[in-house]
Amino acid sequence: MSRRSDTLEPRTVEADKVVDSVCPYCAVGCAQKVFVKDGKVTQIEGNPASPISRGRLCPKGSASKQLVTSPTRVTKVRYRRPYATEWEDLDLETAVDMIADRVIKTRRQFWQEETDGKRTRRTLGIASLGGATLDNEENYLMKKLYTAMGAIQIENQARI
Amino acid sequence: MAEAHPVGFQWVVEAKRRGATIIHVDPRFTRTSALADVHVPIRAGSDIAFLGGLVNHVLSNDADFREYVVAYTNAANIVDSDFQDTEDLDGLFSGYDPESGHYDPTTWRYEPPEDPTSDEQELQQELEHEEHEGGSDGHAQAHLAAQSEARGSGGAAVPWKGRRDETLQHPRCVYQILKRHFSRYTPEMVQEVCGISPEQLRQVAESLVANSGRERTAAFCYAVGWTQHTTGAQMIRTASILQLLLGNIGRPGGGIMALRGHASIQGSTDIPTLFNILPGYLPMRHADQHQSLDQWLADDEGKAGFWGESRSYAVSLLKSYWGDAATPDNDFCFDYLPRVTGDHSSYTTVKAQIEGRCKGYFLVGENPAVGSANGKMQRLGLANLDWLVVRDLQMIESATFWKDGPEIETGELVTEEIGTEVFFLPAASHVEKAGSFTQTQRMLQWRDKAVEPPGDARSELQFYFQLGKRIRQKLAGSTDEMDRPLLDLTWDYPADELGDPEPETVLREINGTGPDGAALSAYTELKADGSTACGCWIYCGVYADETNMARRRKPHWEQNQVAPEWGWVWPANRRILYNRASAAPDGSPWSERKRYIWWDADEGKWTGDDVPDFIPDRSPDYVPEDGAKGPAAIRGTDPFIMQTDGKGWLFATVGLADGPMPTHYEPPESPLPNPLYQQQNNPTRRSLATASNPLNPSYTEVFPYVFTTYRLTEHHTAGGMSRTLPYLTELQPEPFCEVSPRLAAERGLEHLGWATIVTSRTAIEARVLVTDRVRSLRLGDRTIEQIGLPYHWGPNGLVPGDSPNDLVNVTMDPNVYIQDKVGTCDIRPGRRPRGSALTAYVEEYRRRAGVEETTTEGTQG
Numbered sequence A: 001m002s003r004r005s006d007t008l009e010p011r012t013v014e015a016d017k018v019v020d021s022v023c024p025y026c027a028v029g030c031a032q033k034v035f036v037k038d039g040k041v042t043q044i045e046g047n048p049a050s051p052i053s054r055g056r057l058c059p060k061g062s063a064s065k066q067l068v069t070s071p072t073r074v075t076k077v078r079y080r081r082p083y084a085t086e087w088e089d090l091d092l093e094t095a096v097d098m099i100a101d102r103v104i105k106t107r108r109q110f111w112q113e114e115t116d117g118k119r120t121r122r123t124l125g126i127a128s129l130g131g132a133t134l135d136n137e138e139n140y141l142m143k144k145l146y147t148a149m150g151a152i153q154i155e156n157q158a159r160i
Numbered sequence B: 001m002a003e004a005h006p007v008g009f010q011w012v013v014e015a016k017r018r019g020a021t022i023i024h025v026d027p028r029f030t031r032t033s034a035l036a037d038v039h040v041p042i043r044a045g046s047d048i049a050f051l052g053g054l055v056n057h058v059l060s061n062d063a064d065f066r067e068y069v070v071a072y073t074n075a076a077n078i079v080d081s082d083f084q085d086t087e088d089l090d091g092l093f094s095g096y097d098p099e100s101g102h103y104d105p106t107t108w109r110y111e112p113p114e115d116p117t118s119d120e121q122e123l124q125q126e127l128e129h130e131e132h133e134g135g136s137d138g139h140a141q142a143h144l145a146a147q148s149e150a151r152g153s154g155g156a157a158v159p160w161k162g163r164r165d166e167t168l169q170h171p172r173c174v175y176q177i178l179k180r181h182f183s184r185y186t187p188e189m190v191q192e193v194c195g196i197s198p199e200q201l202r203q204v205a206e207s208l209v210a211n212s213g214r215e216r217t218a219a220f221c222y223a224v225g226w227t228q229h230t231t232g233a234q235m236i237r238t239a240s241i242l243q244l245l246l247g248n249i250g251r252p253g254g255g256i257m258a259l260r261g262h263a264s265i266q267g268s269t270d271i272p273t274l275f276n277i278l279p280g281y282l283p284m285r286h287a288d289q290h291q292s293l294d295q296w297l298a299d300d301e302g303k304a305g306f307w308g309e310s311r312s313y314a315v316s317l318l319k320s321y322w323g324d325a326a327t328p329d330n331d332f333c334f335d336y337l338p339r340v341t342g343d344h345s346s347y348t349t350v351k352a353q354i355e356g357r358c359k360g361y362f363l364v365g366e367n368p369a370v371g372s373a374n375g376k377m378q379r380l381g382l383a384n385l386d387w388l389v390v391r392d393l394q395m396i397e398s399a400t401f402w403k404d405g406p407e408i409e410t411g412e413l414v415t416e417e418i419g420t421e422v423f424f425l426p427a428a429s430h431v432e433k434a435g436s437f438t439q440t441q442r443m444l445q446w447r448d449k450a451v452e453p454p455g456d457a458r459s460e461l462q463f464y465f466q467l468g469k470r471i472r473q474k475l476a477g478s479t480d481e482m483d484r485p486l487l488d489l490t491w492d493y494p495a496d497e498l499g500d501p502e503p504e505t506v507l508r509e510i511n512g513t514g515p516d517g518a519a520l521s522a523y524t525e526l527k528a529d530g531s532t533a534c535g536c537w538i539y540c541g542v543y544a545d546e547t548n549m550a551r552r553r554k555p556h557w558e559q560n561q562v563a564p565e566w567g568w569v570w571p572a573n574r575r576i577l578y579n580r581a582s583a584a585p586d587g588s589p590w591s592e593r594k595r596y597i598w599w600d601a602d603e604g605k606w607t608g609d610d611v612p613d614f615i616p617d618r619s620p621d622y623v624p625e626d627g628a629k630g631p632a633a634i635r636g637t638d639p640f641i642m643q644t645d646g647k648g649w650l651f652a653t654v655g656l657a658d659g660p661m662p663t664h665y666e667p668p669e670s671p672l673p674n675p676l677y678q679q680q681n682n683p684t685r686r687s688l689a690t691a692s693n694p695l696n697p698s699y700t701e702v703f704p705y706v707f708t709t710y711r712l713t714e715h716h717t718a719g720g721m722s723r724t725l726p727y728l729t730e731l732q733p734e735p736f737c738e739v740s741p742r743l744a745a746e747r748g749l750e751h752l753g754w755a756t757i758v759t760s761r762t763a764i765e766a767r768v769l770v771t772d773r774v775r776s777l778r779l780g781d782r783t784i785e786q787i788g789l790p791y792h793w794g795p796n797g798l799v800p801g802d803s804p805n806d807l808v809n810v811t812m813d814p815n816v817y818i819q820d821k822v823g824t825c826d827i828r829p830g831r832r833p834r835g836s837a838l839t840a841y842v843e844e845y846r847r848r849a850g851v852e853e854t855t856t857e858g859t860q861g
């Protein structure tokens, strides 16, 4: 080791905290250690304690710090009006409120109390796709809310 | 596996180091092949023929694990005398209705008892009633609603256990039927269908047989190379048959491992965001078949095995949805469940969008414009919505189709004419929220939160919680009956000052609570009287003792090799399912080497390193009384406790849409006639007729080559999480196609040059990789060329490129509605035409191939 490299320290040494996590890509489920300094992720490494991964991460898992710190991540709500050619800004609260209005309207518009003489109590106006990259708790709330809405075309990547 | 599940593959390498033989079956030579003992190149989509050849080898050489087969499978069961095989009907089973394209499975049943007990009579009547109710075909209805998937944690119910001939000599016993059925899958036939030589087939078969039995076990790992076909469910069935014959299920080192592709794709199936099931694989309510709570549960309730307790699971789910509003008097709000009437799966929904029948759409961490088959269909659907909500980390193609999608380039869509209102809401990443993923071995692992999400980014948990709150506020006071399910919903999670709910409270609701409000420890505690609530019965126990079991992280070096204190595995933290089969019928281990779970006669219980998958104190010699129900009906020698007959099914009397045994059919687009039968394609496949989904005719000179899609180590699915990262895009910067030197010569393709690949859907361009990794295959007297296409690219991201999924047609497996990723195509040197010249180019191919014109597609509703 040269004298200079002797003085170097890994980024992980100066972390304020190290948080246990799991790789967000494939279903192997490799354990990760997330190093945080000043409220920012500074490094993500494999966790040797895991009986699944024994500390290893593949290229994707190893690149996941870039996933969470990516400069091209979208961090502001974007809104495209019907027939518009460009995005606009929109306040998050307003966006959620507008979506709630649209759900209520479309649900009502496509409501089927009956279908071919059989009670169905549903709407075919609203569909949803995605879930395999999300948490169990999130999938649970999604299915619960959609079911209460009467929306049934709820699907995710498992269908592919 | 080394490519798409690299860290999981370390265990394969570890096994090899300890002497295991590794066999890799794949159209391409990959990083997996490089480390395997044997690479078996195969024609994409021909796996049933290959596996069928192995089954034939085992059966015709009496090489099965006979003790296991007789005791633990339905090999000895006698099948109804009216059953007819594909051998008799040239590729069809008895019960096929050519008009509807569906099977009536009545003749696939076990032979009815001569002297049925009253219970058996009742069950049979129930089944017949279901079949013929109102003149409609119950089986067809069930399959249209993809209800076989409701068997995700157990088998379909049979009315009687049936007569058995344990000598396996009866001509109508399953063993003999299987033997006749697979006798056609000879080594020569396998070569003609798959392009695998008889020598190589024998090598694989002998290696499997040598590594099975009392002393040894063999395992299969698969991924979407098996699932994404019109015969996908039956490919996996063939492997199940083989593994049951070899005695490799429920034993350490055995099994069939599904290697799933997303962090929590297993979790999103268990707690489904899927149209056909509710949490814990309870079927969605069907308008015809489930007009009452009793009817909904009739399939399973009271029958042998743990599905017999389904009422407890169902009522507890309704209680966790509707809380105090769910009472015995109103059937626990059963009427609040919306009803399915058939296929409401993703592709069928896209067709409804194109036709203007579905107007609002949420895309949550999924990018169908790139990730789903036939991207054009997806985008035409998106362009015909009233509103679209996209929640993702990056600006994905499904959010920008109106601005820069491929159809904007060709002029098929015009931005100013697209009426879809688009909301893009940024999502929190995996380190910006706490929660659990369920990985591919059914293991829940908890992530702690490391940092706050940036800007407007929020977790899905927060978004849906807030959306639900707002909808309920806006509807508050409504007297409209249709709003009751929303207003009566339990929706009051404790949240922080930003409105982010506490995820552990949701996990606790999923786990379930008892009459005293305390967390339950096991699904056996669930009750049917409404005194317990549970959001997903198979997850009951993940919050036992008020402790988040998914958050356990005891290092593996402090535990035995099962490592039971890392995370939590459903059900009941059991790592190997059906592990009672790891012991012989008398309860002793099959061998010392393969000791896993065994009967401790002194203690009077099952024991071992794992949680026994059996009633803990049921002795091996227990024989249930006549008329016993539910768990009480499980014999001491029946390891498959979720099956009503306790046996592993070599022959599936019910539950599958396309036959009781697997049969090779050609993919919907194929370069050759089916060498096995007159019947070319799966007769029950689900086609999707719409103008943007034309099919190439089979065996045409216009589309002479086979293509298939796959993943690369350095990218992830539709690329939203990988094409946006500099490290990964540097490693794999451009879309490419892999072709054999022979094909390159035939079409004049240059290594590193451009090629255009064309199907009836569209044409795309990619760089050419001429390589021996893709072999020209000899099938009898013909040679087949296959083109390999990694599918991760699209117009957005750091490294844009055409999307190979735009080439894929949508024709689906009839059990699960997954598309066939194999198709036919042409390939030519050079880049593809631009703009409207592209549509004209593809149009010309369609004309030459004689593709039937469907009416022009309206994109406005």
Ligand code: SF4
Residues within 6 Å of the ligand: A023, A024, A025, A026, A027, A028, A029, A030, A053, A056, A057, A058, A059, A060, A061, A062, B004, B005, B006, B007, B008
């Ligand atoms: S590190 Fe690689 S193998 Fe492990 S979970 Fe992530 S993507 Fe899968």
